[in-house]
Amino acid sequence: MSEKRVIITGASGLLGRAVLSAFKCSQWTVMGTSFSRTGEDLVPIDICNHEETKKLVKNFMPNCIVHCAAQRFPDKVEKDLDGTIRLNVEATKNLAVLAAEFGATMVYISTDYVFDGTKPPYSETDITNPLNTYGKTKLQGEQVTLEASQDHIVLRVPVLYGPVEYLGESAVTVLLQLFFDSEENKLVSDSEIRYPSHVDDIASLCVNLLELKQKNGEVKGIFHWGGKESMTKYGMVQHIASVFQLPMNHISPDPYPSQGASRPHNAQLSNEKLEKLGVGKHTSFREGIQSTLALWIQRKKLEQI
Ligand SMILES: NC(=O)c1ccc[n+]([C@@H]2O[C@H](COP(=O)([O-])OP(=O)(O)OC[C@H]3O[C@@H](n4cnc5c(N)ncnc54)[C@H](OP(=O)(O)O)[C@@H]3O)[C@@H](O)[C@H]2O)c1
Incomplete structure (x- = not known):
């Protein structure tokens, strides 16, 4: 049996697709799981079903699991707390315990939303204080992961963007929609500060971290990786306008905090x-957003012909 066997949960999602592809390119034997979406490369499973999940792990015998599956839309979390706890906490605990039982390392993908955003930048030892239910369930997910095994890894990441199946799939790409209804005046948040990361940067980090872990068992516990450029949503819109030379006279900065579930002001x-x-890489926002949105802009131009 190959020594490098990895299961990626949530492999149909924004980050999971990039993680699946990065492991495939790095000669790992890979199983990617999905829930509602189908695909040639994907094994559908409800990871809230603990028995089915156990069978899957037992049959595949991974030495690593990268756990990307989660409910990560703060407003959806507030509406379905029970379902979110089942997925973000209980299914995570089951996977972390299974991984430990079968001698596998789990990488649990977490979020900068475990911090309240009042004292950036945050190191791995800083005190957490999530402001919303999403952040609370992700923090509980971290706790059950590390309780299952001190050898597991928690990787906290900021807002993500990259190739999307629909613009609303990422909090960054959704902003392109503002340019498509250019008649209407729009307000965009210029309050919360974010450090967006391209999913390919996080995916290659997962591969590098787990390859390092194979050589050095001391690679364990909590790690942080965020983008290097600080920007508000309005700042992201300005970058998009500049990269694609789009008019933005109809878009104005909103200085007030965002509506809906509370969000940290700056959780750098x-x-x-x-x-x-020495394992991380950064894609510049201009380069990343160019490659991410070029196809969508082209499509829109074709629709207008
Ligand atoms: N996106 C961000 O900006 C961001 C920021 C910080 C941290 N994170 C963290 O990064 C991780 C990945 O996020 P993402 O943006 O890739 O999320 P996503 O695009 O919403 O994908 C979620 C994934 O979870 C799967 N899933 C949902 N319910 C499931 C269930 N009951 N059983 C099995 N799989 C299930 C989905 O499968 P189907 O689609 O097939 O139903 C999908 O593959 C999450 O842990 C999230 O908290 C994300």
Whole structure:
């Protein structure tokens, strides 16, 4: 049996697709799981079903699991708390315990939303204080992961973007929609500060971290990785307008905090610990957003012909 066998949960999602592809390119034997979406490369499973999940792990015998599956839309979490706890906490616990039982390392993907955003930048040892239910369930997910095994890894990441199946799939790509209804005046948040990361950067980090873990068992516990450029949503819109030369006279900055579930003002993650391990890479926002949105802009132009 190959020594490098990995299960990626949530492999149909925004991050999971990039993680699946990165492991495939790195000669790992890979199983990607989905829930409602289908695909040649995907095994559909409800990870809230603990028995089915156990069978899957037992049959595949991974030495690593990258756990991307989650409910991650803060407003949906508030509407379905029970379902969110089943997925973000209970299914995570089951997977983390199974991984430990079968001698596998689990990487649990977490979020900068475990911090309240009042004292950035945050290091891995800083005190957590999630402001919304999403952040609370993700923090509980971290706790059950590390309780199952001190050898597991928690990787906290900021807002993500990259190739999307629909614009609303990422909090960054959704902003392109503002340019498509250009008649109407729009207000965009210029309050909360974010450090967006391209999903390919996080995916290659997962591969590098787990390859390092195979050589050095001391790679364990919590790690942070965030983008290097700070921007509000309005700042992201300005970048998009500049990269694609789109008019934005109808879009104005909104200085007030966003509506809906409370969000941290600035939960910048310090990358120092991972930088010392020499495993991360950063795609610049201009380069990343160019490659992510070019096709969508082209499509829109074709529709207008
Ligand atoms: N996106 C961000 O900006 C962001 C920021 C910080 C942290 N994170 C974290 O990064 C991780 C990945 O997020 P993402 O953006 O890739 O999420 P996503 O695009 O919403 O994908 C969620 C994935 O979970 C799967 N899933 C949902 N319910 C399931 C169930 N009951 N059983 C099995 N799988 C289930 C979905 O499958 P189907 O689609 O097939 O139903 C999908 O593959 C999450 O842990 C999230 O908390 C994301």
